Structure formats: C-alpha cells, structure tokens
Amino acid sequence: MKGIIVAAAALSLLVAPAFAEQSVKIGFVTTLSGPAGVIGKHMKDASTLALEMLGGKIGGLPATIVYGDDQFKPDVGRQISEEMLQRDKVDFMTGFIWSNVLLASYQPIIRSGVILIGANAGPHELAGAMCAPNYFSASWQNDQTPEAMGKFMNDRKMNDVYLIAPDYAAGRDMVNGFKRYFKGKVAAEVYTKPGQSDYQVEISQIRQAAPKALFIFLPGGMGIQFVKQYAQSGLRDQIPLYSAFTVDETTLPAIGDAAAGNYEVSFWSPDLDNPRNQQFVAAFRAKYHYMPSYYAAQSFDAINMIDAAVKAVKGNLADKQGMIAAIDKADFPSVRGAFKYGPNHFPIENFYLLKIVKDADGEYVRKIQSTIFADHADAYASECKMK
Amino acid sequence: MTAVLEQLLNGAQFGVMLFLMAAGLTLIFGIMNLINLAHGSLYMAGAYVAAATFAASGSFLLALLAALAAAVALGAAIEIVVFRTLYDREHLDQVLATFGLILFFNELVRMIWGATALYMQVPAFLAGHVELLSGSPYPTYRLAVIGAGLAVALLLHLLIARTRIGMLIRAGASNRAMVDALGVNVTMLYTLVFALGAALAAFAGAMAGPIFTVESGMGESVLILAFVVIVIGGIGSLRGAFVAALLVGIVDAMGRAFLRPLLASFMSHATADNAGPALASMLIYILMAAILLIRPQGLFPPRGR
Numbered sequence: 305m306k307g308i309i310v311a312a313a314a315l316s317l318l319v320a321p322a323f324a325e326q327s328v329k330i331g332f333v334t335t336l337s338g339p340a341g342v343i344g345k346h347m348k349d350a351s352t353l354a355l356e357m358l359g360g361k362i363g364g365l366p367a368t369i370v371y372g373d374d375q376f377k378p379d380v381g382r383q384i385s386e387e388m389l390q391r392d393k394v395d396f397m398t399g400f401i402w403s404n405v406l407l408a409s410y411q412p413i414i415r416s417g418v419i420l421i422g423a424n425a426g427p428h429e430l431a432g433a434m435c436a437p438n439y440f441s442a443s444w445q446n447d448q449t450p451e452a453m454g455k456f457m458n459d460r461k462m463n464d465v466y467l468i469a470p471d472y473a474a475g476r477d478m479v480n481g482f483k484r485y486f487k488g489k490v491a492a493e494v495y496t497k498p499g500q501s502d503y504q505v506e507i508s509q510i511r512q513a514a515p516k517a518l519f520i521f522l523p524g525g526m527g528i529q530f531v532k533q534y535a536q537s538g539l540r541d542q543i544p545l546y547s548a549f550t551v552d553e554t555t556l557p558a559i560g561d562a563a564a565g566n567y568e569v570s571f572w573s574p575d576l577d578n579p580r581n582q583q584f585v586a587a588f589r590a591k592y593h594y595m596p597s598y599y600a601a602q603s604f605d606a607i608n609m610i611d612a613a614v615k616a617v618k619g620n621l622a623d624k625q626g627m628i629a630a631i632d633k634a635d636f637p638s639v640r641g642a643f644k645y646g647p648n649h650f651p652i653e654n655f656y657l658l659k660i661v662k663d664a665d666g667e668y669v670r671k672i673q674s675t676i677f678a679d680h681a682d683a684y685a686s687e688c689k690m691k
Numbered sequence: 692m693t694a695v696l697e698q699l700l701n702g703a704q705f706g707v708m709l710f711l712m713a714a715g716l717t718l719i720f721g722i723m724n725l726i727n728l729a730h731g732s733l734y735m736a737g738a739y740v741a742a743a744t745f746a747a748s749g750s751f752l753l754a755l756l757a758a759l760a761a762a763v764a765l766g767a768a769i770e771i772v773v774f775r776t777l778y779d780r781e782h783l784d785q786v787l788a789t790f791g792l793i794l795f796f797n798e799l800v801r802m803i804w805g806a807t808a809l810y811m812q813v814p815a816f817l818a819g820h821v822e823l824l825s826g827s828p829y830p831t832y833r834l835a836v837i838g839a840g841l842a843v844a845l846l847l848h849l850l851i852a853r854t855r856i857g858m859l860i861r862a863g864a865s866n867r868a869m870v871d872a873l874g875v876n877v878t879m880l881y882t883l884v885f886a887l888g889a890a891l892a893a894f895a896g897a898m899a900g901p902i903f904t905v906e907s908g909m910g911e912s913v914l915i916l917a918f919v920v921i922v923i924g925g926i927g928s929l930r931g932a933f934v935a936a937l938l939v940g941i942v943d944a945m946g947r948a949f950l951r952p953l954l955a956s957f958m959s960h961a962t963a964d965n966a967g968p969a970l971a972s973m974l975i976y977i978l979m980a981a982i983l984l985i986r987p988q989g990l991f992p993p994r995g996r
Contacts, residue, residue: 336806337801337806337807337907338807338808338907338908339807339808339904339906341807341808342807342808471968471969494951495967495968496968497968497972501902501903502705502903504701504704504830504833505698505701505944505947505948508694508697508698508701508948509948512693512694512697525808525904525906528810528904529904532810533830536813536818536820536830536832537820537828537829537830538820538828558810
C-alpha cells in the first residue's frame with residue numbers, strides 16, 4: 305500500500321510540470337504606493353475585473369495575474385520585471401504607468417521573448433527606433449493626446465500659451481506633441497521635478513509671465529496639487545488651464561471644484577457610447593463603487609488582448625508568432641470601439657475633447673464634447689524598422 | 692521686482708517649515724549627541740494625525756492640537772524605549788537603529804492609512820488669497836505658515852534664552868558631564884528635549900499637510916534638507932538653524948524660478964531647459980559645499996566645544 309502511495313506521489317511530481325504549462329501567468333507592473341498609488345489601484349482593479357469577467361481564464365486556460373509595485377522608480381520597475389520573468393516565469397507582461405519605468409524595463413522583457421503590452425506609457429523611442437515585434441501598446445503613443453490638445457487650442461486661435469510638464473521622458477514627449485499641432489506662440493516651457501508636490505514657485509512665475517493660457521501635463525498626485533494650488537492662487541479666473549492626463553477620474557475626487565469647466569483630451573471616456581464600454585463601466589462601478597479612468601480602461605483592454613491572443617493559438621503558449629499576429633489584428637472587443645494597429649504596434653484611434661462637468665449624482669465627471677482626431681496615427685511609425 | 696519679492700516669500704515659507712524640522716534635529720544632536728534619522732517619521736506622524744483629525748472633525752485647530760499631542764506622546768515613547776539604550780553607542784549604531792525606525796513607521800502608516808496618499812484641504816478660514824503687493828495676490832495659507840513659523844521660532848528663542856529649562860538645555864549642549872554632576876536630572880531633560888523636538892516636527896508636518904501630499908515616506912525628503920540646514924547652520928545652534936533654513940528655502944525658490952531664464956540668456960533654450968531644472972535641484976547642496984569650504988563648523992557653531 306505504502307509503495308503505491310510513494311509511486312503515486314512520484315508520478316504526480318512528474319506530471320506537475322505538464323500541468324503548470326497549461327496555465328497563463330501575467331506579470332503586471334504598476335505603482336501601488338505613494339501619490340500615484342491611486343493610478344495603480346485603477347489598473348489593478350480593472351485587470352482583476354477583466355480576468356473575473358473571463359471566468360478566471362485566459363484563452364480557456366486557468367490564469368493568474370502577478371502584481372508588482374514599481375514605486376514610480378525606473379530601477380525598481382526593472383528589478384521587479386526581471387523577477388517576474390525569471391522567478392515567476394510569466395507568459396505575458398503588462399501594466400507600466402510611467403515612460404521612464406517602461407524604458408528601463410523594456411530591454412530585458414523584449415529579449416526574453418515574452419509579449420509585452422504597455423497599458424499606459426507610450427514613449428516615442430518605443431514607437432520609433434526601438435519598436436519590437438513582441439511589444440504592443442494598449443493605450444497610445446505619448447505625443448498623440450497632447451497633439452489633440454495642441455490642435456484644439458490652435459483651432460481656437462489661442463496664442464501665448466505657457467507649458468508645464470515633469471522633467472522625465474513622457475514630459476518631453478507631451479510638450480513635443482503639443483507643439484506639433486499648436487502653431488501659436490509658446491510663452492515658456494517649464495519642466496518640474498517628477499513627483500513634486502509644491503508648485504508655488506512655478507505659479508508665481510506664471511503670474512509674472514502673464515500668458516493667455518496654460519497647458520499642463522501633471523499626472524496623478526502632481527496634478528491634484530497643481531490644480532488645487534492654482535485655484536488657491538487666484539489665477540484660475542485670469543489664465544485658463546488646459547491639461548492632458550491631469551484632471552481625470554483618478555484625481556477628480558481630490559480636485560473637485562478647482563477643475564470645474566476645465567478641458568481635457570483623451571482617446572476614451574466613461575461616457576464613450578459603445579456597448580462594450582457601457583458594459584465595462586457598469587461592471588466596474590458595481591464592483592468597486594467608483595468611476596473607472598482611462599488607466600482602468602487600458603488595463604481592461606490589455607487583459608482582453610492577451611485573452612484573444614491565447615484563444616487564437618488555442619492555448620499553445622509556445623506559438624509566439626501566432627499570438628503576435630492575433631494581437632496585431634486588434635480583433636477583440638475594445639472599450640474604445642474598433643481600432644487598428646499601425647506598423648509599430650501602436651493604436652490608430654480617435655481622440656476626443658472632454659469637459660469637466662457635474663453629473664446627475666453631483667459628482668464631477670469627464671464628458672465628451674467633440675472628436676478632435678479620427679483614426680489618428682502617431683508621428684514615429686515611419687522610424688520603426690520591425691525585425 | 693514683484694517677481695523677486697514673491698519668490699522671496701515662497702522661499703521664506705519653505706524655509707520656516709525647514710526650520711521647524713531642523714530645530715528639533717539640531718537640539719537633539721547638539722544636546723544628546725544623537726543622530727536621529729527617525730525625525731522625519733515624527734513629521735510624517737504629525738501630518739497623518741492632522742489630516743485624519745481634520746477630515747474627521749473639520750477643525751484645523753483641533754487637527755494641529757491632535758498632531759502635537761500624538762507627536763509628544765510618540766516622541767517620549769521612542770526616547771524611553773529606543774534611544775536610552777543608544778546614547779552611549781557609536782553614531783553608526785544610532786544611524787542603523789533610527790533607520791530601522793523609519794522603515795517601521797513607514798510600514799505602520801501604510802497598514803493604518805493605506806498605501807495611497809491622503810490629501811488635506813486648506814482650512815476654510817485660510818483658503819483665500821491676500822493682495823500683498825498690488826496685482827499680486829498671495830495664498831493666505833502660505834502667509835499663515837510663515838507667520839506661525841516665525842512665532843514658533845520666537846517662542847523657542849525665548850524658551851531657550853530666558854527660562855530655567857532653556858538654561859539647562861543650553862548648559863547640556865555645552866557640557867553634559869558638568870550639568871549631570873551639578874545634580875540635574877539629565878534623563879528627564881533628554882526626554883523633554885526629545886518631546887519638544889517631536890512637537891516641532893509634528894507641527895511642521897501638520898502645516899505641510901495642505902501644501903504637500905500626506906504619504907508614507909514623506910519625511911525622508913524633508914529630513915535630508917533638514918540635515919543640510921543644521922550642517923550649514925552649525926550643529927547644535929538654533930540661531931544657525933534659523934538662518935540656514937531661510938537661506939536654503941530662499942536659494943531653492945530662487946534657483947527654481949530664475950536659474951533657467953538666467954541660463955537661457957547666454958545659452959540655447961533647449962540646453963537651458965535641460966540644464967536649468969537639473970542645476971536648480973543641486974543648488975542647495977552646492978551652497979552647503981561652498982559654506983563648509985569657508986566655515987567647516989557651519990555658520991554659527993555653538994560655543995564651548
């Protein structure tokens with residue numbers, strides 16, 4: 305009897321690795337602590353919801369998501385990415401809020417052959433010279449969104465605009481994108497410390513410069529602090545504030561009145577009218593009792609892209625080429641509606657003008673006003689030589 | 692001209708907050724010869740207790756009092772439990788032990804309040820702005836911070852220069868062995884100084900709440916600057932800490948405001964955009980290095996050592 309048990313145990317050891325192959329593991333890198341922790345919460349909640357709505361399965365295989373906190377630090381992001389690749393042996397990598405964290409983590413992931421789906425950051429390097437077959441963006445290229453704001457402000461014949469962005473990879477991309485479509489005079493470009501929380505010095509400078517308008521890119525806690533302090537300074541009624549990735553569902557609960565009536569731009573909004581999006585927003589609100597942001601929408605799409613890829617190869621995770629070809633078709637129900645992939649694996653999609661208004665419940669939300677760009681591709685695709 | 696004046700105010704506001712931090716640090720270092728890296732944790736505790744109390748009660752004054760009370764209790768408890776065993780140890784041991792305290796408190800705050808940051812509103816009675824110079828409104832809250840900081844500095848000066856406890860503190864800073872030999876209860880004195888330092892740090896934290904984000908680890912960035920301040924000012928000197936804190940605050944504000952335009956006046960805009968922010972964040976440390984080169988003991992080294 306004892307012998308049989310030992311034999312069975314030994315056999316089960318042999319069988320175990322085969323079983324392990326039949327599951328999907330996804331590494332998810334985001335920021336879960338500090339002022340940007342709320343962004344990570346949106347992304348974690350949305351990806352958890354996506355997996356739950358798929359019945360806990362990716363492409364029909366049992367699946368788990370491993371979360372890692374990059375603390376908004378490139379070195380930490382790279383370290384946890386390498387841990388996920390080597391220790392957790394993940395089949396896919398996704399997440400990444402910050403361009404500098406993604407750039408630092410990019411090479412080890414790409415070299416490992418694991419498919420990487422950026423669920424937020426879209427630095428221009430990765431859309432151009434550093435593009436790779438096993439990298440896709442589920443969001444946008446950094447320049448695209450501020451390009452839409454640049455076009456909007458240019459169409460309104462605005463002039464003398466003051467620009468503020470954090471001094472890191474995405475900050476430079478945002479300013480470049482804005483200037484690509486804004487042809488009026490730029491009063492100044494100011495780069496602040498990433499993670500800065502007191503903007504009084506910069507606000508005093510704005511008052512002295514007395515520009516006609518202000519365009520800022522200050523995501524997460526930085527935006528909360530800036531917009532509140534800007535309202536406190538009394539400048540808000542004199543110099544209108546326009547922003548990208550700053551006043552959104554992650555920051556509005558803390559900003560509130562200080563951003564009422566402001567304009568933003570995005571490829572997505574909770575009120576975007578398509579059945580998949582309404583299903584996502586309703587499920588998200590029912591489960592978490594708050595409004596999802598684009599960070600949540602992108603993460604939700606990223607998990608569903610992975611699901612479509614694994615389905616296309618019928619669970620054969622070794623067939624990387626097959627999965628890459630499947631993702632490239634963008635043939636999955638996206639919350640942004642139908643879209644296509646460009647040759648550099650970045651989406652070609654619409655960008656909308658949004659306004660901050662109060663909804664029926666008295667909460668501040670972002671509402672779509674108009675379409676600024678339809679099927680807008682990024683500016684770097686021609687630099688990408690896909691090997 | 693108003694540009695410079697306004698940035699001077701910004702610098703002074705940051706400076707008095709640094710002073711509140713540095714005052715406790717320099718007293719503790721000067722009198723007890725103890726390097727307390729966990730001073731930033733007391734600042735963080737003050738900010739969290741104030742933010743939580745303010746959110747719950749809606750009273751800013753109550754929030755300030757709660758922060759002070761919590762920090763005094765916490766400070767005294769840490770002194771009795773941890774630091775009493777550290778006074779006779781080497782500085783390296785103190786650094787290791789207090790660094791451990793930082794990790795402990797950062798994690799504790801995460802367990803109690805969560806990993807995401809808290810945002811503290813500016814109290815309603817200080818929410819507006821005042822027209823100081825014509826056409827240049829300045830946020831009332833920031834003026835209140837400057838006022839409160841200066842008032843605390845004055846009170847602290849009176850306490851140290853005019854009272855019996857202050858005399859003992861000064862004596863302790865000059866010659867501990869002699870004070871002990873004269874029959875003063877040095878153990879009590881140490882706990883008292885430590886609680887005072889904790890209260891100052893918590894006051895700074897509570898005032899910083901509406902300006903900065905209240906988050907785990909918020910004390911460390913301020914702590915580094917506070918160390919710069921006490922090194923520039925002369926370790927153990929309150930007057931030095933005050934002057935150095937204002938100096939550091941103003942140099943930081945001026946650097947952030949005027950360095951980039953200054954560079955742009957003689958080099959290309961793109962280079963200035965790159966070099967400006969980088970150089971501005973280094974400016975305080977360059978200042979420290981320059982001052983130490985001329986006066987290795989700091990600006991106002993305490994006498995008698």
